[in-house]
Amino acid sequence: MGLSRQGRLQFSLSRLLRSTQRYVQREDQPNSSKPLIQSKPSPSSLNEDLTRTLRAITNGEANKYSDANMITETLKEGLWSSVDEKKKKKKKKKKVPEPESGLAGWSGESWKRDWGEDKLRFSTSSSQSRGTPPHSSLPIAYSRRIEGLLEDTPKVVLQDLSPPTKQNPVATLHHGLERVLFNPGVHWLRDPRSLVYNFSPALSIIPKVADFAFERLTGFIRSSRDDDLWALAKQEKRKFGGSTSSLSGMLCHIYFLLSGNKSVDTSALSLDFRRESPTFTPGQRMAASVVFNYRNGVYSIDSDSDKEESADKNILLWMGTILEKYLTMPSEEFLSNLRSRPAPPGKNTDESTREAYRYSKSEKFVLRSQLDCHDSRLPGTGVFDIKTRACLPIRMDILNFEESSGYLIRKNSGLMESFEREYFDLIRSAFLKYQFQARIGNMDGVFVAYHNTARMFGFQYVPLEEMDERLFGSAPGVGDRVFQKCMETLELVSDEIIACFPSQSVKCTFETQDGMGKDLNIWVEPLNWQPEFMKNGAKQAKARQTPIKQIVVTAKSFCGNVPAKGARCVETMDQPWTVHWTITHRSSDSDKEDEIRASLQAAKDRRFRAYSLPTGISPQNIRDWWDALDFSGSKKINVPITPVDDEGNEGIEVGLSNVPTKKTTDESFFRDNFTPPDSRIQYLRDLANSGREETIRIGLEDRGRRKVVLGVGEIDWEDTLAEQEISAQIRRKEATAEAAS
Numbered sequence: 001m002g003l004s005r006q007g008r009l010q011f012s013l014s015r016l017l018r019s020t021q022r023y024v025q026r027e028d029q030p031n032s033s034k035p036l037i038q039s040k041p042s043p044s045s046l047n048e049d050l051t052r053t054l055r056a057i058t059n060g061e062a063n064k065y066s067d068a069n070m071i072t073e074t075l076k077e078g079l080w081s082s083v084d085e086k087k088k089k090k091k092k093k094k095k096v097p098e099p100e101s102g103l104a105g106w107s108g109e110s111w112k113r114d115w116g117e118d119k120l121r122f123s124t125s126s127s128q129s130r131g132t133p134p135h136s137s138l139p140i141a142y143s144r145r146i147e148g149l150l151e152d153t154p155k156v157v158l159q160d161l162s163p164p165t166k167q168n169p170v171a172t173l174h175h176g177l178e179r180v181l182f183n184p185g186v187h188w189l190r191d192p193r194s195l196v197y198n199f200s201p202a203l204s205i206i207p208k209v210a211d212f213a214f215e216r217l218t219g220f221i222r223s224s225r226d227d228d229l230w231a232l233a234k235q236e237k238r239k240f241g242g243s244t245s246s247l248s249g250m251l252c253h254i255y256f257l258l259s260g261n262k263s264v265d266t267s268a269l270s271l272d273f274r275r276e277s278p279t280f281t282p283g284q285r286m287a288a289s290v291v292f293n294y295r296n297g298v299y300s301i302d303s304d305s306d307k308e309e310s311a312d313k314n315i316l317l318w319m320g321t322i323l324e325k326y327l328t329m330p331s332e333e334f335l336s337n338l339r340s341r342p343a344p345p346g347k348n349t350d351e352s353t354r355e356a357y358r359y360s361k362s363e364k365f366v367l368r369s370q371l372d373c374h375d376s377r378l379p380g381t382g383v384f385d386i387k388t389r390a391c392l393p394i395r396m397d398i399l400n401f402e403e404s405s406g407y408l409i410r411k412n413s414g415l416m417e418s419f420e421r422e423y424f425d426l427i428r429s430a431f432l433k434y435q436f437q438a439r440i441g442n443m444d445g446v447f448v449a450y451h452n453t454a455r456m457f458g459f460q461y462v463p464l465e466e467m468d469e470r471l472f473g474s475a476p477g478v479g480d481r482v483f484q485k486c487m488e489t490l491e492l493v494s495d496e497i498i499a500c501f502p503s504q505s506v507k508c509t510f511e512t513q514d515g516m517g518k519d520l521n522i523w524v525e526p527l528n529w530q531p532e533f534m535k536n537g538a539k540q541a542k543a544r545q546t547p548i549k550q551i552v553v554t555a556k557s558f559c560g561n562v563p564a565k566g567a568r569c570v571e572t573m574d575q576p577w578t579v580h581w582t583i584t585h586r587s588s589d590s591d592k593e594d595e596i597r598a599s600l601q602a603a604k605d606r607r608f609r610a611y612s613l614p615t616g617i618s619p620q621n622i623r624d625w626w627d628a629l630d631f632s633g634s635k636k637i638n639v640p641i642t643p644v645d646d647e648g649n650e651g652i653e654v655g656l657s658n659v660p661t662k663k664t665t666d667e668s669f670f671r672d673n674f675t676p677p678d679s680r681i682q683y684l685r686d687l688a689n690s691g692r693e694e695t696i697r698i699g700l701e702d703r704g705r706r707k708v709v710l711g712v713g714e715i716d717w718e719d720t721l722a723e724q725e726i727s728a729q730i731r732r733k734e735a736t737a738e739a740a741s
Contacts, residue, residue: 249288260566369441406692473571
């Protein structure tokens with residue numbers, strides 16, 4: 001039988017009172033919200049009223065308290081009673097005399113609909129005198145701000161386009177190197193234990209850069225000078241066009257933003273690398289600069305790297321081209337491109353057929369990717385990229401290439417002098433660019449050749465899936481989703497970049513700094529700005545400065561409907577990844593422009609790397625050494641050529657127009673850009689010298705012996721590079737003995 005009306009009311013009221021008192025007991029807990037009750041009657045009267053109410057309910061007099069307001073007020077009073085009793089038990093306070101006005105007749109304030117007066121607000125004078133706490137970031141003043149969502153909707157990011165003009169066929173590997181494609185891991189050129197050559201011994205010796213006739217090759221074409229790229233953009237009604245070299249840097253910084261600066265995965269490596277940093281290298285994080293070249297409604301994007309100013313001084317920019325041809329040409333054809341050989345008759349470089357490119361389109365872009373090599377037995381298109389990887393001392397001590405070329409890879413694993421070390425550095429410094437370039441070119445992976453600029457050590461094929469696993473995670477499709485989100489973001493920010501200075505060419509710099517919660521900053525300047533000088537002399541100097549604008553991009557990730565770190569969303573494929581983005585144009589008023597310019601200079605300063613003085617070169621003779629250094633052979637160049645960046649860029653254009661035969665360099669350049677080698681560089685140089693001694697030892701043992709080649713047998717072949725090292729050592733000893741005598 002159910003409860004009577006009186007019983008139900010009694011049960012409900014007592015239950016509500018108990019739950020309310022439990023809630024009130026949280027009042028003294030840390031970080032708990034205080035009750036929103038303003039009145040505070042005496043505890044004795046509260047208890048009497050509550051007792052009388054419950055007794056009335058029990059005696060069937062509930063009708064006297066049927067008014068809801070009366071019950072609510074009773075519960076409020078009970079609540080205050082509970083608080084007072086709890087405080088009395090916790091701590092007995094000293095009695096403080098009441099002020100003259102007294103509180104005996106105090107009555108609580110009535111309930112208010114607003115928040116009331118803000119009594120904690122700082123006064124104007126005090127707020128101006130206090131500085132901004134270092135942990136606080138004030139909202140920036142802006143002239144434009146937009147926001148939106150990147151939904152997790154899988155789609156085809158790029159669609160193929162047919163090239164408008166005839167192209168050369170895609171090259172293939174030679175010298176038996178194709179077996180590397182189908183066997184995981186590193187393949188030694190010469191096994192260090194048995195001394196058996198796995199490939200032709202001739203591959204072990206790399207021709208000198210100065211001996212190669214780059215001008216006999218088909219030249220690289222910048223995006224802005226590629227008429228096919230521009231025509232396709234007009235045909236497909238796309239605003240932007242770019243190549244892998246110009247787009248990959250921007251995509252990397254967009255990825256840093258979306259992923260929240262996610263670390264890489266090095267767990268597959270040996271324990272030697274457990275204590276090594278799993279973050280991207282400073283070189284990978286350097287600010288990326290590009291130029292949006294405007295032409296009849298289309299913006300063609302070129303890379304705008306500081307490397308171009310001294311391209312003829314960087315051996316790695318040229319070594320990539322040599323090795324790419326070395327691995328994909330028959331021996332006789334390659335030798336025909338050496339300066340010691342006459343140019344093949346009938347070869348006209350000015351009218352050469354174009355290199356093989358893949359053209360594709362996205363929502364707003366037409367993209368171009370150079371196709372290095374092909375093997376139909378690989379999955380998909382069968383196309384893959386060729387990447388050359390110089391050893392650690394060469395990369396860290398670029399001008400000391402002669403001494404550093406003695407460095408050897410002696411083992412498979414280990415912290416130094418190993419293939420594992422080079423692979424570890426690849427993960428942190430190059431894989432991110434490699435996978436973007438592979439996706440733009442619809443490639444299966446990259447073929448890596450390890451070298452020290454003088455000698456080749458081995459080869460490795462890295463499929464796209466392996467790069468994805470090291471960068472993003474092991475879930476299938478994780479890399480494709482990252483690429484889609486990065487391309488969508490690039491299209492959003494590109495529209496905002498060209499809106500800064502409409503219908504004209506602009507140069508811009510992208511940077512997402514390392515660390516949690518960092519935004520993507522983009523600085524935009526007109527490329528060819530013509531100042532309108534003012535008559536007022538004081539304002540004329542200001543007018544000469546190129547205007548500048550700054551765009552700030554933020555991204556907040558959601559895993560499903562729950563806010564989450566970008567790093568977690570990148571590797572989680574079982575939940576949709578949604579990105580809430582904002583793009584803000586900072587106010588570029590005259591008082592803010594200097595601040596924006598200073599922040600751009602800070603980004604360039606972070607990109608700056610001084611050269612270590614080569615061994616035997618002092619600050620007094622560095623100018624003469626620098627002026628004599630010329631890998632390009634610029635006096636012989638009459639067509640654009642294609643040096644390939646060892647860090648993964650497709651190439652830069654070098655020709656008579658931008659490689660002057662004589663250039664006057666200010667003294668400040670040598671003062672600011674060269675420094676003595678530190679202990680870390682000196683350690684690498686010591687390793688290189690030790691490796692050279694080992695090369696000489698092996699060369700002496702090999703003298704006169706027939707070499708064993710896998711699948712071929714014994715052959716007569718002399719290691720000319722080792723012979724040169726032996727001869728150089730003999731000359732050094734003779735010179736030392738002569739000086740001593």
